[in-house]
Amino acid sequence: MSDTQTRDFIRQIIHDDLESGKHSEIVTRFPPEPNGYLHIGHVMSICLNFGVAAETGGRTFLRLDDTNPGRESEEYVDAIKRDVHWLGFDWEDRLTHASDYFEQLYDSACRLIEMGHAYVDSLSADQIREYRGTLTESGRNSPYRDRGVAENLDLFKRMRAGEFADGEHVLRAKIDMASPNMNLRDPALYRIRHIPHQNAGDEWCIYPMYDFAHGLSDAYEHITHSLCTLEFEDHRPLYDWFLDQLEPAHRPRQIEFSRLNLAYAVTSKRKLNALVEEGIVSGWDDPRMPTIAGMRRRGYPVAALREFVTRAGVTKKDKLIEMGVMENCVRETLGDEAERRMAVLKPLKVVLTNYPENKVEMVEAMNHPARPELGTRDMPFSRQLWIEQDDFMEDAPRKFFRLKPGGEVRLRFGYIIRCDEVIKNAAGDVVELRCSYDPDTRSGTGSSDRKVKGTIHWVSCEHAIDASVRLYDRLFTEANPNSVSDIHGVLYPQSLETVNAKLEPALQQLAAGQAVQFERLGYFCPDEKDDSVDARVINRIVTLRDSWAKLEKQAMQQQV
RNA sequence: UGGGGCGUAGCCAAGUGGUAAGGCAUCGGGUUUUGAUCCCGUGUAUCGCAGGUUCGAAUCCUGCCGCCCCAGCCA
Numbered sequence: 001m002s003d004t005q006t007r008d009f010i011r012q013i014i015h016d017d018l019e020s021g022k023h024s025e026i027v028t029r030f031p032p033e034p035n036g037y038l039h040i041g042h043v044m045s046i047c048l049n050f051g052v053a054a055e056t057g058g059r060t061f062l063r064l065d066d067t068n069p070g071r072e073s074e075e076y077v078d079a080i081k082r083d084v085h086w087l088g089f090d091w092e093d094r095l096t097h098a099s100d101y102f103e104q105l106y107d108s109a110c111r112l113i114e115m116g117h118a119y120v121d122s123l124s125a126d127q128i129r130e131y132r133g134t135l136t137e138s139g140r141n142s143p144y145r146d147r148g149v150a151e152n153l154d155l156f157k158r159m160r161a162g163e164f165a166d167g168e169h170v171l172r173a174k175i176d177m178a179s180p181n182m183n184l185r186d187p188a189l190y191r192i193r194h195i196p197h198q199n200a201g202d203e204w205c206i207y208p209m210y211d212f213a214h215g216l217s218d219a220y221e222h223i224t225h226s227l228c229t230l231e232f233e234d235h236r237p238l239y240d241w242f243l244d245q246l247e248p249a250h251r252p253r254q255i256e257f258s259r260l261n262l263a264y265a266v267t268s269k270r271k272l273n274a275l276v277e278e279g280i281v282s283g284w285d286d287p288r289m290p291t292i293a294g295m296r297r298r299g300y301p302v303a304a305l306r307e308f309v310t311r312a313g314v315t316k317k318d319k320l321i322e323m324g325v326m327e328n329c330v331r332e333t334l335g336d337e338a339e340r341r342m343a344v345l346k347p348l349k350v351v352l353t354n355y356p357e358n359k360v361e362m363v364e365a366m367n368h369p370a371r372p373e374l375g376t377r378d379m380p381f382s383r384q385l386w387i388e389q390d391d392f393m394e395d396a397p398r399k400f401f402r403l404k405p406g407g408e409v410r411l412r413f414g415y416i417i418r419c420d421e422v423i424k425n426a427a428g429d430v431v432e433l434r435c436s437y438d439p440d441t442r443s444g445t446g447s448s449d450r451k452v453k454g455t456i457h458w459v460s461c462e463h464a465i466d467a468s469v470r471l472y473d474r475l476f477t478e479a480n481p482n483s484v485s486d487i488h489g490v491l492y493p494q495s496l497e498t499v500n501a502k503l504e505p506a507l508q509q510l511a512a513g514q515a516v517q518f519e520r521l522g523y524f525c526p527d528e529k530d531d532s533v534d535a536r537v538i539n540r541i542v543t544l545r546d547s548w549a550k551l552e553k554q555a556m557q558q559q560v
Numbered sequence: 561u562g563g564g565g566c567g568u569a570g571c572c573a574a575g576u577g578g579u580a581a582g583g584c585a586u587c588g589g590g591u592u593u594u595g596a597u598c599c600c601g602u603g604u605a606u607c608g609c610a611g612g613u614u615c616g617a618a619u620c621c622u623g624c625c626g627c628c629c630c631a632g633c634c635a
Contacts, residue, residue, distance in 0.1 A: 006574055006581090033635055068634060125633055134631055136562050170633050180563040182631050191633035210635050231629055234564045258566080258628090269635090311583065313573055315566090318628055322571050325584055335597065342594095370597070401595075410593055443593065455593045520594045548595045 008314035010255055014052055014225060023224045026058030030084070031065045031098075031214070034076035034198065036269040037284040037291040038083045040326075044260040044309045049227055050089040061221050062091035066099050067213045069197040077198065079284070083292035088302055094221075098213045099200045101220055105208045106160065108216060108246050109171060109189055113152045117245050118189060119145055120155040121172045128170070131177070132185050138178035139185045145174065159192055162205045166192050173212075175241065183238045187211055215239040219248035226254045230316060260312050261320045264474040265290040266481045280491065281475070287527075287539050288475050288495050298472065299515050299525035299541035301337070304329040320480055330542045334515055334523045339367040339374055341510075342412070342457045343518040344502045345469060347386040349461065352417065354436045355383040360462070363443060365413040377506045381414050384461040386502045388520075391456040392433060394422060399551070401453035403433070410455040412519060416441040457519045464502035467536035469524065471497040503536070515541060 007015060017023045028049040032038060038046075053060040062084060066072050084091070112118035121144045123131065133139030147155075159169055171190035179185055189212045196202045218226045226239075233256045243251055259267070266272060267290060275281045275289070284291050287298035295305065308329040312321050342365070362378035387403070396404040403409045408418045421434035441450050475481075478490035510516060515525040522543035530537040 008573095031635090035635080065635070071634080121633095128633075129631075132631055134562085137631095138562085139631090167633065172633095182563080185631085188633050193633085207633095209633075214635085230565065232635090234630060236564090256565085263571085311572070315573075317566055317573090319572065322585075325572075328584065331596090340594080369592090369594075399595095412593060414593095416593095449593095452593090454595080457594075517594085517596085520596070522596095544594075544596050546595075551595085 009316075010048070010225070010227060010257060010314055011052055011055075013255065014056065017224070018056060025224075026053050026056045027060070027222050027224045028053045028058065028227060029061040029063045029218065029221060029223050031063045031217075032080050033065045033068070033072065034080060035068070035071045035073075036076060036273060037079050037289075037293055039267050039272065039292065040262050040265065040290045040295070040305075040308075041260050041267045042083075043087065043292060043305050044312065044314075045227070045229075046084055046087055046089060047306055047309045048257070048314060052225070052227075058224075059094060060089070060091060061094040061096055061223070063217060063221070064095075064097045064099075064199070065210070065214065065217075066097050066197070066199055067208050067210060069193060069195050069200075069207060072198050074198055079293060083296075086292065086296060086302065087305065096217075096221065097199050098208075098217050099197060101213070101217050102200060102204055102208070104220065105213055105216060106206075109208070109212070110153065110156065112173065112189070112245060113156060113171075114149055115245065116149060116174065118152070118171055118173050119147050120152050120159070120169050121145070121186075122169050125167060128188075132182070133177070135182070141177050142172075142186070145186070156190075159190070159206050160204070162194070164192055166194055168192060171206075173238075173241075175238075181234055181237060183211070183235050184241070187238060211235055211238050212242065215242050215252065215254070216246070216248065218252035218254075219243065219250050222250045223252040226252045228254060228256055229259045230256050230318075232256055256316065257314050258316050258318055260309065261318075261480065261482060262290055262326060263320055263323050263479045264476050264481070265323075266476070266487065268482055271481070271487055274487070275475075285529075287470070288472050297528050297539070299513075299523065299539055300330055301333045301515070304333045307333070323474065327542050330523070331545065334517065334541065336370075338515045338517045338523055340365075340369070340519050341507055341516045342379065342459055342504045343467070343469075343507065343521065343524070344386040344388050344457065344459050344464075345471070345499050345518075345521060346389040347459075347502050348389045348392055348430065349432045350385045350387050350417070350435050350458070351432060352383050352385070352437045353420065353434050357383060359383070360460070363413045379413065379504055379506070380460045380463040381411075382460045382462055385411070385458045386461055386464060387411075387433075387456055387458050389430075392419070392430065394430065402456055403435075403454075408452045410441070410443075410452050411437075411458045412455050413443045414458065415439070415443070416450060416452055457521075459502045459504050461502075463505050465505060465508055465536065467501045467503050467507075467538050469499050469501040469538045469540065470527070471499060471540045473497075501538070503538075507536075508533075510536075510538075517544070520544065 030049045050060045121142050131140050170188050172186045175184045177185050190206045194205045236254050239254050285293035285297045308326050360382045363381050364376045365379050367374040391402040403419050410416050415437040417435040417437045419435050423432040425431045473495050475495045476490050477492045523541040524538050527537045527539050
């Protein structure tokens with residue numbers, strides 16, 4: 001990053017620390033708890049932590065913050081590693097766990113006891129809550145607060161040895177029960193949990209709390225800048241308190257930034273988990289989920305995600321970013337990269353009455369209008385074609401320049417056709433169009449320059465491939481579902497629509513994870529789990545921008 | 561009614577005492593065999609409000625208002 005560019009406030013601090021010589025190398029860490037899948041909010045943190053280190057030639061640790069074995073699991077550890085890698089970041093040999101430091105943490109706790117800064121409390125959880133006071137009233141000292149050093153040390157050792165049941169005792173820091181900052185009212189340091197740990201096995205039955213473990217882990221790893229979200233801001237005095245008391249060789253600095261919230265998406269782990277548990281979505285990687293796994297399966301490119309968090313910025317202001325920003329990032333990267341193909345999502349049959357019965361000709365179609373080097377492909381053209389239902393309207397408004405009775409339209413890369421007859425079923429639905437084509441208008445030939453207002457996409461019936469296409473939309477009707485206590489009331493029932501689509505033959509070769517643009521519709525890619533050569537299952541990543549749909553919507557609103 | 565943080569256009573966001581960048585959205589227009597892309601143009605922002613300091617304030621001071629976070633043996 002050049003000096004003339006503006007830096008966010010964290011990069012500014014880091015820049016200053018390098019310039020002043022406070023640090024010669026920047027070391028950061030991304031510290032997820034393995035109790036759920038990573039989501040869009042984590043993308044921000046990952047890009048920030050790995051980004052600032054990479055930009056300054058520093059290093060970043062991927063540290064699994066696994067201090068609460070009751071809700072952590074191997075599955076989440078694996079998913080986290082996969083997701084960070086997929087985003088393009090490499091921790092090399094710096095994959096660590098808070099649990100790697102349990103022994104050192106235990107020693108530090110003993111030292112705190114020896115210094116008279118920690119004690120074993122034997123109050124119950126409920127009693128501790130009572131003694132803590134409220135936001136406006138100070139707390140009271142526990143009757144066990146003045147136990148002697150020897151007794152505390154003995155009890156703590158016996159806690160570790162497994163002599164007590166869960167909840168019988170807890171190790172607490174001795175700070176200030178009258179502090180206006182609740183975090184300083186003798187916070188818990190260790191609790192007893194007789195359950196095995198995903199990484200440490202059953203070596204321990206006492207586990208450190210986040211506040212105690214986090215800052216010290218940062219110190220052990222020589223982290224220079226410990227970046228976290230705003231809700232930890234009033235933990236910083238506690239973070240610093242541990243460093244002040246224990247004086248580790250390296251002193252990290254905690255800096256807080258605001259979380260990134262995406263409109264119409266939840267990032268609360270509890271709510272994400274509920275969506276999965278209750279079967280509202282198919283899993284953590286459901287393409288509608290704002291999880292990294294979900295977005296990957298949906299087909300969002302890494303470059304788009306990284307661009308998105310860059311556009312969101314790093315500040316301390318609460319933010320709720322419009323879905324359109326994300327969609328645009330996806331469109332921009334895919335617009336450049338994705339080859340074009342044709343597919344019909346909601347088919348309507350067109351018969352070209354003046355086209356020979358058994359004739360098939362190949363028309364040449366460009367793979368990318370702005371990148372001729374990507375070449376062309378041949379598409380079969382024949383008497384019976386599928387077109388999009390939305391591309392025909394019986395009583396069309398003046399500005400509708402697609403097919404209408406008596407009207408003309410160009411078939412992309414093919415001929416101009418005219419709609420002569422509309423066939424309906426008994427219910428009055430349009431089931432087929434009889435059209436005639438103009439043989440002089442074949443695309444690319446000398447006489448093909450006759451102009452018509454509209455161009456529509458099509459697929460030859462005889463050659464079409466059937467596919468199940470999943471059309472995704474937002475999961476919620478509420479812009480900020482994070483703020484809603486019961487998400488069930490704000491679920492969007494149409495978040496998934498599956499259609500039986502018709503694909504052009506070249507799509508047979510579409511590989512897993514390969515995104516293409518279906519012309520005039522949007523960007524699509526095969527589903528990484530459900531797609532197969534025999535039964536294609538394709539996800540819609542995002543629609544194309546659609547100014548016609550916008551006009552229609554405005555017209556509707558004006559009528560109301 | 562304790563403590564901490566934040567308030568610049570619809571959504572993000574620069575700006576750090578010298579007269580409000582940029583992006584996305586919006587709205588016009590042009591090009592176009594994707595109503596896409598691309599290209600042009602488009603914003604009376606009382607810089608949360610009110611006072612004060614100053615030749616000069618989004619930037620400094622005071623008071624107020626609004627929003628977010630904290631009373632887990634969660635992170």
